[in-house]
Amino acid sequence: MSLLQPFNEEYFMKQALAEAKKAYDADEVPVGAVLVVKNQIIARAHNQTELLTDVTAHAEILALSSASSYLGSKYLPEATLYVTLEPCMMCSGALYWSQIGKVVFGAADEKRGFMRYGKEILHPKTTIAYGIMEEECSALLTSFFEKKRKMKSIT
Numbered sequence: 001m002s003l004l005q006p007f008n009e010e011y012f013m014k015q016a017l018a019e020a021k022k023a024y025d026a027d028e029v030p031v032g033a034v035l036v037v038k039n040q041i042i043a044r045a046h047n048q049t050e051l052l053t054d055v056t057a058h059a060e061i062l063a064l065s066s067a068s069s070y071l072g073s074k075y076l077p078e079a080t081l082y083v084t085l086e087p088c089m090m091c092s093g094a095l096y097w098s099q100i101g102k103v104v105f106g107a108a109d110e111k112r113g114f115m116r117y118g119k120e121i122l123h124p125k126t127t128i129a130y131g132i133m134e135e136e137c138s139a140l141l142t143s144f145f146e147k148k149r150k151m152k153s154i155t
Helices: 009-025 059-071 089-098 134-154
Strands: 032-037 040-046 079-085 102-107 127-130
Touching: 009 032, 009 040, 009 059, 009 079, 009 102, 009 134, 032 059, 040 059, 059 079, 059 089, 079 134, 102 134
Parallel strands: 079 102, 102 127
Antiparallel strands: 032 040, 032 079
16 A cells, blocks of 8 residues: 655646646646645746737746746756646756756647757756656647637638
8 A cells, every 4th residue: 555645746747737727718828837846836837928928928937937036046956847748948948047956747749849859958957757647738738729720710
């Protein structure tokens, strides 16, 4: 019998997925992120590029900014970012400069994800985990883009 572990990768990815659903409901690309230090969520964010008319308002960037402000530090070596979609090159650059300790993502991004270029894009001390709740994260994205295509074909 295993001990119940409420604060594991699946728990935190569910929190990121809840953020992604907020983005979905706001007609934003449904990507959500939470930033965790010592099993405590210190930042939550979801894509807000449409709301803010800002191409840099990705969930990862917003979470990093919030966490840095909260901690009073631009470096986050003790932090873990849980994000529903593999970070893009822009976000991976910001993650590099933050020296984040770990990045955990759900769904892979075959077109725009940083892994196409190699994990060396991140800071050398950053560890990576992926595929956590991949089906759920992918399903939300697929549903969003199917809805967009249907709306486009109607107009």
